[in-house]
Amino acid sequence: MEVFKKAVPISEAVKKGEGRVTVRGWVYRKRVLKEKIFLVLRDATGILQLVLPREKFKIAEELNLESSLVVTGVLVKEPRAPGGVELHVENIDWVYVGEPYPINEDAAVADSEYLLDVRHLWLRSRKMQAVLKIRHTVFGAIHEYFRKSGFYEVQTPMFITAAVEGGATLFKVDYFGQPVYLTQSSQFYLEALIYSLEKVYVVAPSFRAEPSRTRRHLTEFWHAEMEIAWADMEDAVKVGEELITHVVNKVLEERQAELKLLGRNTEMLERAKPPFYRVSYDEAVEILRKKGVRISWGDDIGADEERALTLEFDKPIVLYGFPEKLKAFYHRNDPRRPEVTLSFDVLLPEGYGEVIGGGERIYDAKELVDKIIRFGLNPADYQWYIDLRRYGSVPHAGFGLGVDRLTMWIVGADHIRDVVPFPRDVRRTRP
Ligand code: 4AD
Numbered sequence: 001m002e003v004f005k006k007a008v009p010i011s012e013a014v015k016k017g018e019g020r021v022t023v024r025g026w027v028y029r030k031r032v033l034k035e036k037i038f039l040v041l042r043d044a045t046g047i048l049q050l051v052l053p054r055e056k057f058k059i060a061e062e063l064n065l066e067s068s069l070v071v072t073g074v075l076v077k078e079p080r081a082p083g084g085v086e087l088h089v090e091n092i093d094w095v096y097v098g099e100p101y102p103i104n105e106d107a108a109v110a111d112s113e114y115l116l117d118v119r120h121l122w123l124r125s126r127k128m129q130a131v132l133k134i135r136h137t138v139f140g141a142i143h144e145y146f147r148k149s150g151f152y153e154v155q156t157p158m159f160i161t162a163a164v165e166g167g168a169t170l171f172k173v174d175y176f177g178q179p180v181y182l183t184q185s186s187q188f189y190l191e192a193l194i195y196s197l198e199k200v201y202v203v204a205p206s207f208r209a210e211p212s213r214t215r216r217h218l219t220e221f222w223h224a225e226m227e228i229a230w231a232d233m234e235d236a237v238k239v240g241e242e243l244i245t246h247v248v249n250k251v252l253e254e255r256q257a258e259l260k261l262l263g264r265n266t267e268m269l270e271r272a273k274p275p276f277y278r279v280s281y282d283e284a285v286e287i288l289r290k291k292g293v294r295i296s297w298g299d300d301i302g303a304d305e306e307r308a309l310t311l312e313f314d315k316p317i318v319l320y321g322f323p324e325k326l327k328a329f330y331h332r333n334d335p336r337r338p339e340v341t342l343s344f345d346v347l348l349p350e351g352y353g354e355v356i357g358g359g360e361r362i363y364d365a366k367e368l369v370d371k372i373i374r375f376g377l378n379p380a381d382y383q384w385y386i387d388l389r390r391y392g393s394v395p396h397a398g399f400g401l402g403v404d405r406l407t408m409w410i411v412g413a414d415h416i417r418d419v420v421p422f423p424r425d426v427r428r429t430r431p
């Protein structure tokens with residue numbers, strides 16, 4: 001049997017606290033004293049201090065950080081060691097001596113651009129480990145919520161031919177000599193699928209050629225989208241509230257250790273329970289004007305305005321009723337007040353801002369064609385989308401949630417890049 005197969009996870013060894021064990025992992029810290037060498041070994045589950053007599057283990061002196069090891073030894077209580085236990089090593093069963101590791105603690109705090117260059121290595125850090133585990137829980141909880149709430153999971157294409165969210169942020173791809181685009185949203189496909197399954201969702205990448213570098217924009221992000229037949233805006237809002245609450249609760253339940261490692265104050269997360277605050281676009285403009293923000297009715301509520309707004313509230317906000325021209329053509333106008341749409345965004349507190357965009361869709365074929373033309377678009381480009389309204393159309397609503405943005409808020413990150421294993425933005429496509 002390969003020697004590494006004898007090893008137990010470090011968390012298990014720490015819990016056991018005594019006796020002889022074999023563990024495997026990577027050298028996370030190293031301290032050489034006169035007679036002993038202290039190594040901290042890291043695996044996916046935790047860290048464990050190893051103590052090696054220097055005389056016996058000459059090779060330990062050469063172990064650069066991130067060298068990989070399989071060792072056997074005896075667990076001994078040691079209050080000063082992480083987890084209150086250390087391993088007195090009797091045998092090195094296997095070792096791969098790494099080259100000098102290019103990330104030291106100084107680099108880790110000094111230069112985030114450098115850490116992005118070596119992202120393929122930085123993923124090993126305790127901080128990224130914690131973020132990735134929380135991200136795992138977030139994705140799992142999204143699927144869990146939709147499945148337990150009667151939604152069908154569907155798959156939609158990434159190569160598309162008609163813009164959902166406007167032409168400005170489309171990535172063009174050469175498709176056997178024909179131009180096609182990378183999808184910005186799976187919404188139109190979900191709208192087709194509700195006529196078969198009524199309640200559908202998809203979790204997939206979306207792409208936006210966002211030319212600006214901001215704290216919350218990626219060119220490739222993960223999008224959790226849902227669509228429901230026979231539904232209005234309020235139905236979609238409720239799903240959004242429940243979904244966010246479910247995900248946050250799941251992380252609070254399962255990821256306390258990781259939140260603590262990241263130094264996240266969880267008060268705001270604990271408060272995120274339905275109902276979220278409902279703020280109309282009109283009210284938002286008033287609130288912002290009172291705060292001295294220069295904005296008039298009809299102006300966009302951008303990142304700065306969202307930030308100012310969310311700092312006034314101690315829970316997520318449902319911002320609804322945006323003026324027609326601020327939202328994409330497919331949003332249904334409010335029949336009682338046609339200058340605004342039955343659209344909403346969910347804004348996360350603490351300055352994070354928009355995480356969900358959604359609303360009611362135009363279900364009448366003529367109304368849709370008229371609005372496409374009013375928006376200066378060509379109905380021919382939306383032929384199959386308009387077709388959906390020709391055969392038993394029904395009121396329907398849905399939304400898209402930015403999973404990276406939700407994760408960013410949950411972990412309290414300053415930048416969206418910090419919560420994605422291999423982030424893509426205007427300047428970065430590697431590693
Ligand atoms: O508000 P958006 O553009 O809405 C749509 O795409 C709708 N078609 C969704 C739907 O109704 N099915 O995008 C939805 C969410 C945003 O609220 C944001 O959280 C996220 O997707 N998002 C981004 N996340 C990271 N980087 C970007 N460049 C993003 N663009 C949108």
Ligand code: MG
Pocket residue numbers: 345354356357
């Ligand atoms: Mg939006």
